[in-house]
Amino acid sequence: MSKVPLTVKGAEKLREELHRLKTVDRPWVIGAIAEARAHGDLSENAEYDAAKERQGFIEGRIQEVEGKLSHAQIIDPTLLDADGRCVFGATLDLEDQDSGDAVTYQIVGEDEADIKAGKISVNSPLARALIGKYAGDIAQVQTPGGMREYEVIDVRYE
Missing domain, CATH: 3.10.50.30 (Transcription elongation factor, GreA/GreB, C-terminal domain)
Known part of the structure; x- marks a missing residue:
């Protein structure tokens, strides 16, 4: 992956998003999956499917943001x-x-x-x-x- 140019403010916003994804969104979705699992049969559980889909999105975004930050060329x-x-x-x-x-x-x-x-x-x-x-x-x-x-x-x- 090539260098990703970012301003100092842009890099800080990405760091804040990464922190929120890891400390707020990820724990929330894990709780939502556990709650949906408690409802029983997973084959017909729309809440479980939605929570798993949301988890996939969050994990993908975490990887994307971490990749951008690791390849960032921060310019002030x-x-x-x-x-x-x-x-x-x-x-x-x-x-x-x-x-x-x-x-x-x-x-x-x-x-x-x-x-x-x-x-x-x-x-x-x-x-x-x-x-x-x-x-x-x-x-x-x-x-x-x-x-x-x-x-x-x-x-x-x-």
Whole structure:
């Protein structure tokens, strides 16, 4: 597995999720399985089947999160010195050239991406178009709605 880029905040969120999965969700589902088992015949026990399915999901997610954390390349945006260049972890102020709308995005790892919170995945078409650009540069992005152009107004490392 290749390195998984994460910001410090993103890595902390994954650690919190892993802790919750192991200390809250896993014990709960074990209790639910025991309770369903106590009801008798397992062949026609929907509660047991649901609890076992949930257990499989939790165990799979624990493995996935542990794998991502073990392969994480944690990047602290505040320690970056990219001379004003758009890089992973940077926060960018952009202006849509067609509409004139101003937007702010931070380039983050896939697991951290949340467009409503202004976080775009490093693998998204927009982030790929922005990587390497400086303030004043224009990035062209192919979107489902057609070609869009964004001017990089400011690059910050927060």
